[in-house]
Amino acid sequence: MSRAQDRAGTWIGWVFFADLANGLALTFGYMFSKPVTMQYPDKEKWLPYARYRGHHFLKRDDEGEIKCVACELCARICPCDCIEVVPYEDEKGNRHPAKFEIDTARCLFCGLCEDACPADAIALGQQYEFSSFSSADLVIGRDDLLAKPGKAATGGGVVAARLNTKKDVLVETEETQGYNWWRNIRRT
Amino acid sequence: MELIVALGLIVFKVAFLIAILLLLPLPLTWLERKIAGHIQQRMGPMRVGWHGLLQPMADGIKLLTKEDHIPAEADRFLFKLAPILALAPPFVVFVAIPFGESISVLGAEITLYVSNMNVALLFVFAVIGIEVYGVIFGGWASNSKYAVLGSLRTCAQMISYEIPMGFAVIGVVMLAQSMSLLDIVRAQADVWNIVYQPVGFFVFFVAGLAEAQRIPFDLSEAEGDLGAGFHTEYSGIRFAFFMVSEYAIVLLVSVLVVILFFGGWNSVLVPLPPLLWFVLKVAFFIYVFIWFRFTFPRYRYDQLMAIGWKVLLPLSMANIIITGVLLGA
Numbered sequence: 001m002s003r004a005q006d007r008a009g010t011w012i013g014w015v016f017f018a019d020l021a022n023g024l025a026l027t028f029g030y031m032f033s034k035p036v037t038m039q040y041p042d043k044e045k046w047l048p049y050a051r052y053r054g055h056h057f058l059k060r061d062d063e064g065e066i067k068c069v070a071c072e073l074c075a076r077i078c079p080c081d082c083i084e085v086v087p088y089e090d091e092k093g094n095r096h097p098a099k100f101e102i103d104t105a106r107c108l109f110c111g112l113c114e115d116a117c118p119a120d121a122i123a124l125g126q127q128y129e130f131s132s133f134s135s136a137d138l139v140i141g142r143d144d145l146l147a148k149p150g151k152a153a154t155g156g157g158v159v160a161a162r163l164n165t166k167k168d169v170l171v172e173t174e175e176t177q178g179y180n181w182w183r184n185i186r187r188t
Numbered sequence: 189m190e191l192i193v194a195l196g197l198i199v200f201k202v203a204f205l206i207a208i209l210l211l212l213p214l215p216l217t218w219l220e221r222k223i224a225g226h227i228q229q230r231m232g233p234m235r236v237g238w239h240g241l242l243q244p245m246a247d248g249i250k251l252l253t254k255e256d257h258i259p260a261e262a263d264r265f266l267f268k269l270a271p272i273l274a275l276a277p278p279f280v281v282f283v284a285i286p287f288g289e290s291i292s293v294l295g296a297e298i299t300l301y302v303s304n305m306n307v308a309l310l311f312v313f314a315v316i317g318i319e320v321y322g323v324i325f326g327g328w329a330s331n332s333k334y335a336v337l338g339s340l341r342t343c344a345q346m347i348s349y350e351i352p353m354g355f356a357v358i359g360v361v362m363l364a365q366s367m368s369l370l371d372i373v374r375a376q377a378d379v380w381n382i383v384y385q386p387v388g389f390f391v392f393f394v395a396g397l398a399e400a401q402r403i404p405f406d407l408s409e410a411e412g413d414l415g416a417g418f419h420t421e422y423s424g425i426r427f428a429f430f431m432v433s434e435y436a437i438v439l440l441v442s443v444l445v446v447i448l449f450f451g452g453w454n455s456v457l458v459p460l461p462p463l464l465w466f467v468l469k470v471a472f473f474i475y476v477f478i479w480f481r482f483t484f485p486r487y488r489y490d491q492l493m494a495i496g497w498k499v500l501l502p503l504s505m506a507n508i509i510i511t512g513v514l515l516g517a
Contacts, residue, residue, distance in 0.1 A: 020484070023483050023484065024479065024480075024483050026483075027227045027479065027482060027483040028479065030226070030227050030228070030229060031223065031226045031227050031479075032226075033226075033229055034229075035225070035226065035229050035230055035231045036229050036230075037229075037230050037231045039231070039234065042234070042235065185229075
């Protein structure tokens with residue numbers, strides 16, 4: 001009996017296009033849902049987590065002196081051979097790099113240089129916007145590396161952004177727990 | 189003197205209609221992409237103008253400045269003729285379409301139609317049938333397999349669906365006792381035809397979807413299997429002609445549905461100006477077209493033919509018979 005009723009119900013559904021109506025109702029509901037689009041780079045952009053391996057930077061010690069001792073371990077361990085270090089000795093007899101160049105066009109951002117560094121002088125930060133029209137511009141020198149922003153304490157959030165910001169600044173996010181990418185995804 | 193005024197009025201109306209029809213694809217493409225975006229939880233065009241409002245302008249400029257390429261082995265005459273053949277019929281049809289009774293401007297009564305033919309409905313179907321030539325010529329002249337397959341499909345589809353479409357409106361003609369679109373709307377002053385002719389409306393709307401070659405019946409330009417169908421080889425302004433023609437047909441089918449089944453400019457509940465009511469109803473059906481497009485998948489070719497011949501045709505014939513019996517009783 002119930003099976004016959006089911007079949008009758010299916011037929012009635014077919015006659016009145018219940019399945020098509022269901023689909024239309026679903027898409028209509030979605031039309032008024034919030035888009036999941038992140039409007040990069042017009043309105044907002046993502047600040048990666050602190051563990052993200054972005055652009056390299058060189059650190060200074062408390063006296064403002066460059067931490068790097070030009071041991072060239074980073075250049076040795078680099079799997080793509082993109083770091084070039086030339087050392088010099090200052091008047092106090094400390095080794096420092098006269099030249100410290102990273103060819104970011106060849107770099108694969110493995111972070112081995114950061115692991116190998118005995119002086120904790122080099123690290124990979126969160127900056128990821130450094131594309132260029134010329135591969136020559138991608139060879140970054142010592143002073144530029146020193147000027148790069150370091151690691152932010154927080155990360156994984158979305159911050160307001162505007163197109164064509166040339167600023168090399170470190171942005172901190174308020175969301176320490178990271179950004180909820182699923183905020184507007186409907187789950188049924 | 190009177191003749192000159194009358195002639196000038198007709199020329200003005202025709203020019204106004206052409207301007208509307210040529211400019212309408214601009215907001216419609218924007219709307220279509222916006223609705224598509226929001227249904228898919230995207231934002232649609234956002235970067236040109238406020239919320240991408242100027243995006244159609246940018247697209248238009250791009251199409252106008254693109255190279256107008258003609259394939260080497262193409263039939264050059266037919267290739268150039270096809271977009272015009274596809275574009276002209278939807279424009280011509282609007283001569284017979286009324287948009288309202290009349291409005292008074294500066295004390296003079298101006299009718300909201302170019303001509304009130306007593307066989308307007310027949311004229312509409314006759315002229316819109318010519319549109320298929322543009323598609324067939326376009327596909328044939330391109331000398332491309334995709335284009336030929338697309339136009340073959342279109343040919344079969346258009347012919348199969350024009351028959352149930354023609355049968356579906358006979359019920360409406362029987363009710364109004366006239367083929368003049370103006371009389372058909374006047375006959376719906378009290379009760380709209382959708383109440384008496386729900387089956388007729390269903391058949392007409394589905395066949396209209398197929399005539400406009402919109403999803404779920406856009407077999408002729410199925411991107412997945414045919415590239416772009418009959419206009420695969422077209423670029424630049426000739427491609428834009430096909431696009432304008434497609435939107436003109438979407439508008440035409442919406443207008444016909446409103447006139448034939450939804451009371452034209454007759455108001456319901458809220459007494460708004462008749463022309464506004466008409467525009468609102470037409471806008472709703474254009475929205476339904478776009479809504480369908482982003483809800484349903486494309487039918488298979490044999491399913492398309494089966495729906496046309498095995499479902500719509502018997503339904504429309506039964507509709508005629510039942511309408512006739514009930515009218516006679």
